Amino acid sequence: MKANVTKKTLSEGLGLLERVIPSRSSNPLLTALKVEASEAGLTLSGTNLEIDLSCFVPAEVQSPQDFVVPAHLFAQIVRNLGGELVELELSGAELAVRAGGSDFKLQTGDLAAYPPLTFPTHADVSLDGGELARAFSSVRYAASNEAFQAVFRGIKLEHRAESARVVASDGYRVAIRDFPASGDGKNLIVPARSADELIRVLRDGEARFTYGDGQLSVTTDRVRMNLKLLDGDFPDYERVIPKDIKLQVTLPATALKEAVGRVAVLADKNANNRVEFLVSEGKLRLAAEGDYGRAQDTLDVVQGGSEPAMSLAFNARHVLDALGPIDGEAELLFSGSTSPAIFRASGGGGYMAVMVTLRV
Amino acid sequence: MKANVTKKTLSEGLGLLERVIPSRSSNPLLTALKVEASEAGLTLSGTNLEIDLSCFVPAEVQSPQDFVVPAHLFAQIVRNLGGELVELELSGAELAVRAGGSDFKLQTGDLAAYPPLTFPTHADVSLDGGELARAFSSVRYAASNEAFQAVFRGIKLEHRAESARVVASDGYRVAIRDFPASGDGKNLIVPARSADELIRVLRDGEARFTYGDGQLSVTTDRVRMNLKLLDGDFPDYERVIPKDIKLQVTLPATALKEAVGRVAVLADKNANNRVEFLVSEGKLRLAAEGDYGRAQDTLDVVQGGSEPAMSLAFNARHVLDALGPIDGEAELLFSGSTSPAIFRASGGGGYMAVMVTLRV
Numbered sequence: 001m002k003a004n005v006t007k008k009t010l011s012e013g014l015g016l017l018e019r020v021i022p023s024r025s026s027n028p029l030l031t032a033l034k035v036e037a038s039e040a041g042l043t044l045s046g047t048n049l050e051i052d053l054s055c056f057v058p059a060e061v062q063s064p065q066d067f068v069v070p071a072h073l074f075a076q077i078v079r080n081l082g083g084e085l086v087e088l089e090l091s092g093a094e095l096a097v098r099a100g101g102s103d104f105k106l107q108t109g110d111l112a113a114y115p116p117l118t119f120p121t122h123a124d125v126s127l128d129g130g131e132l133a134r135a136f137s138s139v140r141y142a143a144s145n146e147a148f149q150a151v152f153r154g155i156k157l158e159h160r161a162e163s164a165r166v167v168a169s170d171g172y173r174v175a176i177r178d179f180p181a182s183g184d185g186k187n188l189i190v191p192a193r194s195a196d197e198l199i200r201v202l203r204d205g206e207a208r209f210t211y212g213d214g215q216l217s218v219t220t221d222r223v224r225m226n227l228k229l230l231d232g233d234f235p236d237y238e239r240v241i242p243k244d245i246k247l248q249v250t251l252p253a254t255a256l257k258e259a260v261g262r263v264a265v266l267a268d269k270n271a272n273n274r275v276e277f278l279v280s281e282g283k284l285r286l287a288a289e290g291d292y293g294r295a296q297d298t299l300d301v302v303q304g305g306s307e308p309a310m311s312l313a314f315n316a317r318h319v320l321d322a323l324g325p326i327d328g329e330a331e332l333l334f335s336g337s338t339s340p341a342i343f344r345a346s347g348g349g350g351y352m353a354v355m356v357t358l359r360v
Numbered sequence: 361m362k363a364n365v366t367k368k369t370l371s372e373g374l375g376l377l378e379r380v381i382p383s384r385s386s387n388p389l390l391t392a393l394k395v396e397a398s399e400a401g402l403t404l405s406g407t408n409l410e411i412d413l414s415c416f417v418p419a420e421v422q423s424p425q426d427f428v429v430p431a432h433l434f435a436q437i438v439r440n441l442g443g444e445l446v447e448l449e450l451s452g453a454e455l456a457v458r459a460g461g462s463d464f465k466l467q468t469g470d471l472a473a474y475p476p477l478t479f480p481t482h483a484d485v486s487l488d489g490g491e492l493a494r495a496f497s498s499v500r501y502a503a504s505n506e507a508f509q510a511v512f513r514g515i516k517l518e519h520r521a522e523s524a525r526v527v528a529s530d531g532y533r534v535a536i537r538d539f540p541a542s543g544d545g546k547n548l549i550v551p552a553r554s555a556d557e558l559i560r561v562l563r564d565g566e567a568r569f570t571y572g573d574g575q576l577s578v579t580t581d582r583v584r585m586n587l588k589l590l591d592g593d594f595p596d597y598e599r600v601i602p603k604d605i606k607l608q609v610t611l612p613a614t615a616l617k618e619a620v621g622r623v624a625v626l627a628d629k630n631a632n633n634r635v636e637f638l639v640s641e642g643k644l645r646l647a648a649e650g651d652y653g654r655a656q657d658t659l660d661v662v663q664g665g666s667e668p669a670m671s672l673a674f675n676a677r678h679v680l681d682a683l684g685p686i687d688g689e690a691e692l693l694f695s696g697s698t699s700p701a702i703f704r705a706s707g708g709g710g711y712m713a714v715m716v717t718l719r720v
Binding site: 070073076077080081082094101102103104105106107258259261262263265266291292293294295296297298299 | 430433436437440441442454461462463464465466467618619621622623625626651652653654655656657658659
């Protein structure tokens with residue numbers, strides 16, 4: 001096997017695989033990259049048993065032959081090479097990697113022992129990859145990395161008539177994003193850590209879904225991915241979305257982020273980074289208090305709703321997370337001091353955060 | 361006390377102090393910042409008992425009064441403020457910090473209990489701050505952070521007739537930088553960690569030295585600093601600088617850094633990241649070998665000296681460190697396979713690295 005490939009495309013492919021393939025494992029086979037050669041190019045693949053990933057890299061190949069190599073070493077070597085073009089040559093159990101004045105000989109692994117990775121060839125439904133990635137990344141923060149209940153470590157994907165919805169929650173807050181989608185897809189829960197990898201590999205353009213047994217496969221023009229799904233019932237989050245909005249304020253999201261960041265410096269870390277929101281007479285006053293002093297910040301807002309004033313308290317971290325995906329104007333919808341509040345982008349956009357208030 | 365100060369100058373001053381003042385300490389007094397107010401401005405100072413630092417910030421001050429505040433909280437609050445101008449007002453035990461719509465009240469500390477920091481008013485000798493900072497930062501890598509012998513954790517400063525020299529060593533390598541200086545200064549050893557802070561605060565312009573008892577004070581137009589010095593005899597490093605150069609190569613420093621970085625990927629971490637240097641016929645061949653394969657890189661060099669060929673081995677990390685301060689062409693001077701080698705910038709510049717070779 002002899003292949004000529006540009007350093008840039010090979011590095012990009014290896015960069016995706018490197019994030020999935022573990023650098024250490026009790027099963028050393030899993031640290032390997034499998035390379036399948038055809039005359040059109042090289043198919044790189046790897047797995048961490050949660051995610052299988054495969055990526056095609058166009059190359060000029062003579063006498064195609066498959067092999068496995070240590071993934072991270074190979075990626076590091078390729079990244080450090082000089083020049084634009086890389087030459088790969090397999091002879092016996094050694095892979096030569098050449099470019100400019102460099103000549104590396106890398107030991108290959110046991111191809112026969114490498115676990116078989118299979119990717120589906122048909123598609124059940126198709127979504128836009130860019131929309132899906134943006135939706136997942138908007139709600140990702142609300143999924144827990146540690147929660148005891150597995151569903152809180154996942155992101156739910158729901159298919160509706162003319163749209164799809166992703167939802168994440170850690171039990172204290174819910175993040176939701178709707179986006180345009182058609183087709184009759186299934187509802188499912190993707191582990192948040194797998195969603196992180198999906199966000200990275202998806203680009204604008206078709207993302208084809210294939211449903212398997214406890215598994216979702218996603219195929220784009222560039223990559224193929226199998227994801228293990230989470231089992232279980234996602235909580236009935238619609239129940240906590242307040243319907244009866246009594247007071248509503250609109251203000252620039254950036255100004256609010258900066259002000260919350262400021263007062264949070266003095267907020268008590270042992271009391272949920274508590275920040276009070278006091279709305280009245282077209283002003284939002286933020287206040288925090290801790291061992292070292294008190295902070296107060298006043299912002300002008302456009303105020304609406306039936307109640308003339310309200311006072312609520314939130315965890316400052318959660319407020320900053322919820323505002324993260326909002327650019328431009330933010331709308332805060334309050335239904336009472338002790339009921340959940342909604343933070344969303346003014347004028348829609350499909351994103352919404354629902355947060356519990358701290359006790360006043 | 362009431363002061364108006366620009367956010368930018370106050371933040372810059374606090375940024376310097378924040379690096380010296382510990383964020384936690386068994387003695388909470390040490391986490392405080394002392395602010396001395398005069399009609400011309402505010403003098404910020406702090407200490408970690410190794411380094412005392414003081415920095416003047418111009419401000420409009422009414423009814424000057426001194427106070428202490430939690431250093432890191434105060435710095436964080438100021439950094440996060442909106443607007444250009446900050447208003448400080450001391451009333452009782454509270455410092456108000458105001459800007460735009462923000463109003464912070466910070467508890468001040470016990471001024472009387474804060475340890476007295478004294479800075480000298482006369483100067484013994486004067487150096488250029490920029491030259492000194494560049495010299496310290498060129499040799500810093502060769503000082504050890506952990507060595508058992510204290511002198512290996514320091515950087516020696518030597519005064520000569522028309523120049524000064526800084527030297528650092530960890531016993532395996534020596535880094536030296538000479539720079540123009542006049543005046544009759546003392547030789548001394550600055551702890552490398554204190555040199556790091558000096559590098560940060562010094563700029564081009566006069567750095568005035570005052571010698572104290574086991575202490576050096578450095579004064580510039582902006583800052584005053586007291587440094588505890590290291591006691592002890594610095595090793596006789598001149599003994600290891602090879603005099604009898606048998607082979608010499610010149611090549612672009614960047615090409616060599618990149619090639620060493622490349623082959624080092626396969627070098628054995630458990631064998632000192634060993635990289636072999638083989639010089640002959642106008643070529644430098646680098647080779648490394650480890651559990652996963654072999655790497656080789658060939659570079660064109662300008663070769664000189666009485667020996668036609670030589671083979672040596674180095675720790676790749678040490679080679680990369682030694683090349684760090686060299687831009688443009690690098691000169692490698694070899695006196696034999698088992699004698700130390702010199703790496704320096706071609707055409708002088710005052711910097712030189714001396715490295716032991718690994719056994720062939």
